[in-house]
Structures are given as C-alpha cells and as structure tokens.
Amino acid sequence: MTDFLIKSTVAMGILLALYHLLFEREKMHRFNRFYLLGALVFSLALPFITVITYVQEVPQANTIIETSQLVMSPEVPYSTAKGTIYKPITNCIPYLAWSVYGVITFLLAIRFIKNVLSFFRKAKDNPTINIEGAKLVLLDEKILPHTFLNYIFINREEYETNSIENELYTHELTHVKQKHTLDILFIEALKTIFWFNPLLYFYKKAIQLNHEFLADEKVIDTTANTVYYQNLLLEKANVGTTFSMASNLTFSLTKKRFIMMTKTTSSIKAGLLKLAIAPVITVMMMLLCTETIAQEKISDIPADKIKTLNVNKKISQKQVDSLRKANPSVYKSKNPADYSQTKVSYTDKKGKIATKSFFENDTLAAKKDNLSSQIKNALSFVPVDKIKTMKISKDVTQQQLDSIKQSTPRVYKSNNPDDYGKMTVEYTDETGNSASRLFFIEQ
Template sequence: METVFIYLIKSSGLIGMFYLAYYFMLRKETFFTSNRRFLLAGLIASVVLPFVFITKIIWVEPTTTPINWPSIPVTNYTEEKTFEDYLPMLTALAYGLGVLLLLAKFAFDFYSLNVVLKGKSIQQQADFKFIDVIENVAPFSYFNTIVYNSALYTPSELENILEHEKVHSEQNHTVDVLISRLFCIVFWFNPFIWWYKKAILQNLEFIADNEASKKISDKKAYQITLLKITTHKNCVAITNHFYQSLIKKRIVMLNKNQSKKRNSWKYALVLPALVAFVFLFQIKTIAQEKIAEIQEIENKKTDPNTVDVYKINKNTTDKELDKKASIIKNNYGITATFSKVKRNSDDELIAITVELKKGKEISEIMKTQGNEAIKTFGIVVSKNAKGILAIDFAAEDKMNNGMNTKIGIVSPDEPMTMKEIFINGAKGSQNDMDKLDPDEIESMDVIKKSNKQEIRIITNKHGKMLDENDIYINGEKVTKNELALLDQNTIDKMDVDKREKTIKIVTKTNAQTFNHKDIPTPPTPPKFPEGPMPVPPIPDMSKLPAPPAHPSNVKDKKAMAEFEKKMKEFEKKMESFEPDMTAYEKEVEEVMAKREKIFKKEMAKYEDAMEKYRDAMEKRND
C-alpha cells in the first residue's frame, strides 16, 4: 500500500508541474492544437515516469560476521497499537471512499446521457448523427452524435452551433473529456487535477471556436450566438457542450492575433524539469558484492570428484528456476522445489524458499526473505571419488572459499559416524534419539563439518516456549522448522509477548540462512516541498452582468440596433468582471521560490550524508 501512495504522490507532483507550465507559459498562446497535445502528454507522463528508474550499482567486498547471540537485544513487552499504526489503513479507506463516490457520479452522468438520447429520432448526415430534442439543454456532442434543440435558435444561430459541435466530433474531443474525468477520479485529492481538467475543456472550446469561425462568414454573429447560449445552464457532464462559463475568454481568443511561431520554444522548457524529476526521485542505489566468476553446469551429467553449482540470484526468473529443478532432477534424482517466491516492482527476487529432497531421505530447506533483493546463493551438488553424493546450500563467499560448509543430504551408501546429536536445540545421545517416536519428528537435518557430523532433530513437542507461542519473522507467521533455519546473524531484535503468546523477530535488511555483513544504507534523497498553493481570486458571480435578450424578430432593424448597443455595454462590463491575476501569480512565484530554497538546503544535507556513506563503504571494504 505504501508503494501505491508513493506512486500517487509522484504522479500528482508531475500533474502539478505540467499544469503550472501550461498556466504560466502557454494558456495565453493561440497554439490550441499543440496545447491539447501538451496537456494530454502531461497526463501520460505523470502515470509513466514514476515507473522509470535509473539503477546505480555500488560494488562492495563480501565479508562474513561471526554469530554473537548475547549482542542480540531481547525485550519482553506487550505491543500496543497507536494512531500511527492505523493511519495507513485510514488513509487508504479515505482514498478508496473518494474514488467510489466519484465513480458513482461518473456512472450517474452516463445514465443521464442515456436518458437524453434514449428513444430519440436520429438523422444521419455523412459521419455525424443529429438528434433534435425538445428538452431545454445546451447543445452538445458525444463522439459523432450531436444533440440540440432547434426550437431555441434561429437558423443562422443553429448553423453556427452545428459547425462548432462538428469540430468537437471530428477531432474526437470526447476522448479528452473522458480521460480528464478518469484522472479526476484517481487523483481526486490533488487540486491541480481539477484545474488541469478545466484547462483541457477550455482549450477544446478554443479549438472548436477557432475552426468553426473559419467556416463562418459573420464572426460577430458567432460571438453573439456564444452569448445567447450562456442563458442555457442545463449541460450533460461527460460531453462536449457548447456552453462554457468562461465565455469572455473564448471571445477574447476568437479576436486575438495568432501567436508567433518562435514562441513554440516554451514547450521545451518542461523537459529539464522532467529530467530533474528522474534524477532526483527515480534513482535506485544497489549495493552489489564483488564475486569471482562461479562455474555453473546446467546441461551435463557430473563425473566423480566434481562440484556443480546451480546459482540463484535476484534476477533469476521463474522459467530459469523450473529449468534448474528439471536439470537437478534428471542429473541426480533430487527433487528441488521452489516456493514462496516474491518479487519487487523491478521483478527482482526478495523472498524464496528452496526444498531439496532425494527419495525418502532427509530433506533440506533454505529460506531467504526481506524487503530488498536477495543475495546470490547456490545449490551445490558434489561427488567424491567413491561416487557418494552430497547436496549443499552455499553463499557466494562460501563458494569462493572452497565451499567448506556442507549442509545437505548424504547418500545412503556413505558411512555415517554420528558425533553429536541435538534434539530441539539441546544436546542428546544416541539413546535419546532411539527413544523418539517417529511420528513426533517434524524435521531432521544432517550437517557435515569437516570430519564431524551433527544430527539436528526438531519434534512437534518442541519445548514450552515454541509449543505455546506463535512465531513471526518480519511480520510473517512461520513454523518452528523455519525458525530453526533462520540465520542468527540476521536477527536485529526479538520480542516475546507472554500475554498474547507470540514471539516476534525482526531481522536486518535481508534474512538469509547464510552469513553476510550488512551494507550501510544510503541516505534517502529529499523530496521537493509540497503544500497548499495560493488560491486564485474568484469573481463575485452575483455581480456577473446579464446579457441582453436577443430580439425575436431579426428583421426588426430598430430592435437589432438597440440589441447591438446593449451588447457593446455588456462586453465592457464583462471586461471589468474578470479578476486581476497579477497578485495571485506573484504569490505563486514567491511560494515556489521559498520551496526551491528549502529544497537546495535539503540537497546540501543529502550530499553531505552521501559523502559519509561513501566513507563508511570505503572503511568497510578496507
């Protein structure tokens, strides 16, 4: 869930960046079609770029850490839930509720559209479908369907309206409307997306006005039609409707001189911001251990006195795991089972359980899990001069040092000298092992160390603490056998809750069954400061001037002259009605300057922390 929230925050930041670029640099230009492409590209980039990562690998030397149980902190306490524990769940619940409500509104809008269109007579002309309705709704288009009420307009006005709606239909503006609505549903918490949607719809109207006016001889009559449509407030939400509240801006754009082509350079200004986003927030630093090349034999039978290594690393695919299992089965009769496979967003292995079994012999299990990619390990199959087979797990450092640690299945032909026997972690004797009921044995491991051998037995009557308590490793419930296989070096903290009868173990970054020294964690790059932006001034709608009524008889010259006179007065009132945005734009610039200053300070701290991290890595390698 945390990954989803981070993705939504990054996408929201990109949406805000594109909107600000459009608002301050492009909204006053007459590159309407290019602006449409820019706004749609901004939405696409906002959902794609958070998935783009640059991987930076830091090579370190592999080392091992001796087991030191006394250094592991153990506390007895009862964990109490705090508000912070419930905060992610409450946040997810609030976000989901918002999405559901907006989806319901979206579905209702489709229903309202269907009510308007259902049962109406359709007139097909070329690629368009015309529906003349009796309802008092503003003219609108939905894909290639154009809906209007001819009784409300004169023939010349209706012609202007249809030319406008044909542009919407021909250029598939309905797709832009639906995309903007869907983004509002997903990013409803981001105020920029609502302004972004408004900018998209407004620009579509500019496009339609511009194209329609080219086909209409009387541009002034077209503008008068725009004003008349403002009296019709009933609109279908998910369509391209002729009425828009910002009617003055449309009229201004109709009469504005075309922008000079050299102003197109403004579109390129967003590219440095996108590059900065990737390098600031999309770099993954991975510490990779330096290893010697390990020979891996995949497709041939082994000869005596050979050791074959089947390497598994973070990039091993499911297909490759199946292939390894098949080869091991065919070459040695050993069944290799890979389960509990988990991967991160980069498709890297972060958890895997490997079980090896030969016939009815003792099985061996290795489990590795964590929040980061696994460290490379190998399944080692060896034969001695007598053809006796042994199967081991080994980490890279073990493989590089001759694989001295042997953990595995021993061939039944190999003589066994039992030096030490451990039952549920306590040292026992051959007599103790003989007294065990076979049904009580949960697992039995044979461990070879040079000339010594150990038999470790875990029973289902495993001792009071493990028998009465549930065991959790990194929040995941495990069995007693899995606990016994946990590498003690990876344990960071172990808590015993006597009241709830639980044992909770927290491991270091990755928990594996072989020894690896922890790598220092690099510092987290700072995020660009966020917060509320200044609210743009909203005009007092109560003072919005009312347009004059259009004469019913267009042939009445006196009435038309009076109407035109009133229209000029109305246009002057509309010009004074638009709020002054100068103060708002200045506030936005001040806020962005403050955030930039804060971000530079945080970047300086980050660079200092990275320098310390590099020093720590150098000391570790020494």
C-alpha cells in the same frame, strides 16, 4: 503507494504549471491538447520508471542486520520460552482508510456510469438526424447545443424553426470530429480513481477550455467573422444548463476565449516553447526516478538515522547485466539468484528522507557463518537459504510495545517505542509456499 502518489502529484503539478506559464496563452491548441493528455499519462507512469546509476567502486557490505547495529533478543520470535504464541496487534487504520477510499470510489464510479448512460438514454428516447458523421438528438427541453461522443443534443423547436445558427453547428461538429469527449471521459475516469487529487480538477478545466479554443478556431476559420461569432456567444451565455461530461457551447465564456480568437503565435515561437519541455522532463527524471548505488558502506549511515532497511532477493536479469557491465571484475555470476539488493531509507544531515541502494554479489545463506550468535538464533526459525526479503523498520507502536513487554518483561525493559524495531522475514517454507515471520528487535 505513497511513493506513487507523491511522485505522480509532483509531476502533475510541475507540468500543469509549465502549461499555464508557457502554452495556455499561445495559439498552439492542437499541441496543447496532447500536451495536457500526455502530462497526465507521463505523471502516472513516472513512479514506475527507475534510472539506476551504478558506481565503479563496490562497497564490501556486511549483512544488513550487522551494519544497522540492531540487536536481536533470543526470546523475540513468535515462540517464547514457555511456548506461547505472540500475535502482533493489527493496526486498523490502514484498513479503515482503504475502506473509506473504496466506498467513495465505488460511489463515484456508479455516478460516472450513470452519467454516461444518461446520454445514451437520451439519444435512444428522442428522435435523431444524421448530419456530417454526427447525430443530432432533438430534445424538448430548453438547452444549448452540447456534444457527447458523436451525439449533438439540441432543442427540437429551435431546430424545426431553423433558429440555430450555422456557427453553432460548426462549433459542435468540431467537438465530434476531433473526439473531444474521449479526453473528458479519460479525465473523469482518473477523477473517479484519484478523487482526492485536486490537480485533476484543474487539468479537466484546462482540457475543456482547450477544446473550446479548438472549436472557436474552426468557426473563425470557416466564417471569417470574429465579431459576429463573439456577439453570438454572448447572446447565448447563461441560457440552459451545462453538463460535466459533455462539450458545452459556452463553457468558460471568459475574456481568454475572446482574446484567443484574435491571437497569433509564430511557428518559431511555438517551436522554441516546445523545446522548453525537454529540460523540464530531464530534471524531473533526475530528481524523481534516479536511484544511485552509493559508494560508501552501509555502516557509514548512522544507525539512529535509519528508518527502514530492506534486503530483497528479487533481482532482475536486467539489473544483473547492468551491474556486470559496470563492474565485471566484481559481479561475475550471471544468475540473479546470486545477488541481493539492500535498500536503506534514512534521515540525512539536512533532516530529509533519503534512500540509497547497495547490491551484494553473494546470498544470505552464504553469510550465515558471519552472523552473530543472536542473529543465528533468530534466523534458526526460518530456512536462511529460502529467505526472499528482510525488512527492518522502526514503527513499533506503544500498544505493540506494551503487549510484548507483558509477554516477556525481562527482555523488553525500555518503555520507549523508539528503542525498538520490527524485522519481517519473507521466505519460502518447506511446502514451497510464501510465508513470513515477525521479530521484534531492541536497539
């Protein structure tokens, strides 16, 4: 989840910065609309994209436990010498955080639904008039024209007295015909789920401003009287209220909108600006999506720098086909079950968190004879040939350490949590169900 949030947020930030730097001030509004929406979709999809780079030389890696130089105590598993059961202390912070997130998201979802229903309720409770594929909803309250889906909400008295200028009808009809409300509903739905991401609020403002650029452009093309339209907007400014999920006539009535009404952008310039997206996307893919299979051995990574170690038997057929294509002489089997992937997260020489992956073309069960006697003792509690994943992490808390020292004081002598790690083994038990066991390891 953390990886998803980091990658998606970084992508959103880069693409939004690119928009403000290159595109916002140019008259290429239709492209800008789909750029902003595409940037959001791409940013959310990016964390799920992995570009794996395989090397020609394959490391002769030993098992992940041996190369990590972590020692398993024979009394570490759940069952101690006296036969008592050790139950690890539950960390309540993640549950509390998810509970807070769930409550806030639920409340925002309720508000989102209520806001949507309020527009339909207004349309149902007030008289409507069909006009050019849209429906005018006549309200008694003093409001400026605003649009939601194919409904245009206007003041009833102004409509009956013909006080609403044709330019305003054109403006709102543009919102209806170009379906701008769908964009707003999309960004509002994202804000409901990812309410903690401030970039979404900037995206919404940019999307709504772009909608106004599009509507203004249509009015200018229809009336060919820019000055009159600008004066009309100034006259209507600060009249009535605005609605967060509707297209409002005077949204962001700033200097930007007035400048854009008279601005032109050549097709050549627009084309060159669009081409600038390609290198940015390429760089982001290289930085955020590329996973390199390292040439060096796992043992080349300093054990004290390792943060997490994962051995995963869930190898896809596509990965196996890529491995066999890159190294046909080494990866001979076509069966994904004959391979395992080791992913190592560690602190590099610059102090940054790095991740490397290593593929092994033999099973954990085949390595059983090469394991140390202490590791064999630990794995005797689980069927080795049924192991699906093995994870070693150095995130032992002081509270957990105090608990295991109390149960087996002669094994755990150090009082420093950094001297310990946790190994979680996920496997298939005798009944065919997924099971897991926790072991504490001492460096």
